[in-house]
Amino acid sequence: MAIPRIAVSQAPYIRDLDAALRRCLEHMRQAATRGVDIIVFPEWCLGLNPVETLPTRHTERISRLARELNMMVISGSIRALEPESGKKQQRSLVIEPDGTMAGSHAKMFFQPTERPWFEPGLGVNAISTRWGRVVVLPGLDAYDEEIWLGTLDLSPDLVVMAANPRTLAERKSLQETVIKRSQDIQATVVLAPLQGRFSGASYVGGALIAHQGRLLGMADEQETVLIAEDPEAPLIQLGVTDSTAGLPLTQSLTGQEVRRSLGPEAERRVLIDWGLLGDTDWDRGFEQMLGVARGNPRWRTLAPARPDSPNMLARFVDGGASGAFAYPGLDHAYPWSDPVRQLGRELSHLRKPLVVHSGPGPAPLRFDGPGLWDEFLMEFRAFPVIIHSMGQRSPYLEEAITLAERHLHVYLETSHAPIGAIKEAIRTIGPDRVLFGSGGPPQDFHAEWEKVERLEPEMSAEAFQKIVNLNARRLFFHSEGADRRGQAKVHPFRRPG
Numbered sequence: 001m002a003i004p005r006i007a008v009s010q011a012p013y014i015r016d017l018d019a020a021l022r023r024c025l026e027h028m029r030q031a032a033t034r035g036v037d038i039i040v041f042p043e044w045c046l047g048l049n050p051v052e053t054l055p056t057r058h059t060e061r062i063s064r065l066a067r068e069l070n071m072m073v074i075s076g077s078i079r080a081l082e083p084e085s086g087k088k089q090q091r092s093l094v095i096e097p098d099g100t101m102a103g104s105h106a107k108m109f110f111q112p113t114e115r116p117w118f119e120p121g122l123g124v125n126a127i128s129t130r131w132g133r134v135v136v137l138p139g140l141d142a143y144d145e146e147i148w149l150g151t152l153d154l155s156p157d158l159v160v161m162a163a164n165p166r167t168l169a170e171r172k173s174l175q176e177t178v179i180k181r182s183q184d185i186q187a188t189v190v191l192a193p194l195q196g197r198f199s200g201a202s203y204v205g206g207a208l209i210a211h212q213g214r215l216l217g218m219a220d221e222q223e224t225v226l227i228a229e230d231p232e233a234p235l236i237q238l239g240v241t242d243s244t245a246g247l248p249l250t251q252s253l254t255g256q257e258v259r260r261s262l263g264p265e266a267e268r269r270v271l272i273d274w275g276l277l278g279d280t281d282w283d284r285g286f287e288q289m290l291g292v293a294r295g296n297p298r299w300r301t302l303a304p305a306r307p308d309s310p311n312m313l314a315r316f317v318d319g320g321a322s323g324a325f326a327y328p329g330l331d332h333a334y335p336w337s338d339p340v341r342q343l344g345r346e347l348s349h350l351r352k353p354l355v356v357h358s359g360p361g362p363a364p365l366r367f368d369g370p371g372l373w374d375e376f377l378m379e380f381r382a383f384p385v386i387i388h389s390m391g392q393r394s395p396y397l398e399e400a401i402t403l404a405e406r407h408l409h410v411y412l413e414t415s416h417a418p419i420g421a422i423k424e425a426i427r428t429i430g431p432d433r434v435l436f437g438s439g440g441p442p443q444d445f446h447a448e449w450e451k452v453e454r455l456e457p458e459m460s461a462e463a464f465q466k467i468v469n470l471n472a473r474r475l476f477f478h479s480e481g482a483d484r485r486g487q488a489k490v491h492p493f494r495r496p497g
Contacts, residue, residue, distance in 0.1 A: 004037035004072075004131045004158075006188070008207040011223040012196030013044055020047035021058050025065055027225050032069040034227050037097075038131060042192045043076030043090075043138050043162050051079045051088050055101060059093065067099030072131060076162030076192060077107045077138040079118075087119035092136035092162065094127045102134075103127035108147070109140035113199060124150045132157025139164060148181065157187050164194040164203045171206040175218070183213030195221060214298075240267035242445065243472035244355060244388055244413055244437030246274070267469075269299045270437075270476050272325050272355065276304040278362075283312070290320055300476050302355060307331050307339030310346035317350050322476045325388075327357035329367025335376040344380040353384040353475045355413070358400060359392035371399040377407045384475055385410050389439055390417040390425060397421045404429045411471065415439025419451050423458070431463035435472045 077090035090107040106121025126133040142163035165171035182189040195205035217228035293301040303316030305324040358370040
């Protein structure tokens, strides 16, 4: 079965029925311009609609537009009248792309203020649709563990949780639950939360789309139509690329807690393990690292480049590496030596970026200065060279910035560099050749991220995005199939003003 492109409409609650309906139709049309297959609305998307037998004149308008746009519509609960029993219920609707109603779910659990007015449904059900088996869990139904166990038994292809967090802590916990549940069912789970003031309470939004444990799209509390396409979507809303994420193979990333995929560190990552350059079985180590990256479509792996091993480097790139990393000082080789120049010739043929270690490290200090790469850079200009950590401290920092001034194919990476040096690098060579990186394991990420965040007010939004996302994305991700199509796969729409 093809993978649907899904949109979540997130907008503040509107009491007025006509205004709420107009906004639903507007968001459907807006999503249709991006080729959306399914649009999901939160609870009370039609405001305080009259309690009428379904379909009503208002849901019929949604059905007609769904047919016109060839789009499935899934709603959070709206007020409805059960025709046979006369019971008042809250029902979530699933409308097929041809405009017919595929089915509905009657909400089972209610807030205290709702209980006197509505009758609960009898159980959870999977609704058969063009896009597979759909389960909708509105409000408190989405939190109940017994209902979730029943949902697992239904083997759904898509679960919509129209749950409504009231605090940021509750929102984060709920988002983690959504990602975990998408892993549990090995399918797609959508969080479509209520936002704004409703019935005396405030709700904080936080729409999210996850597939098989992977975060495809996430919104904050602003009004938006969040769109995600397929499970291979590598870009999330925040737009962060960690260009030098460390990967010690003693710590397996394949078993990381799902909660680690929330926040900026959930974005694109470029994995490096400097330890492989001193490992006798570096071939096996690289294959292990490549296997870890294959488990997450937002990650890329760089290949270890050791002197006198250009053929091995070519094989690693053919196997899926997005570039290479080198620390020839570990082999007591200078960058101008012939074994390292062999690597340069191979990379010139491959046209892949090279990350080089600089500054104090385990090699003798005479091999660590960034300035030692000057002759190499004069000879090899066909591929980008990234100076890892900008040399870390003086006098290496000054050497790294001088290299970047002399050679336009040199980039400077920020991990472990002082904030003053990063500012100087941006001032000297501009934001187009500065890359954000954590330079270490996941626990190092936040310290490095806070450092560049402190610089954000001092530059334009465009310059900041270049440093934390676009530069590294262009270097390491541009040649991949997902980006050759020229469009990012998560598109947040925001209302102007």
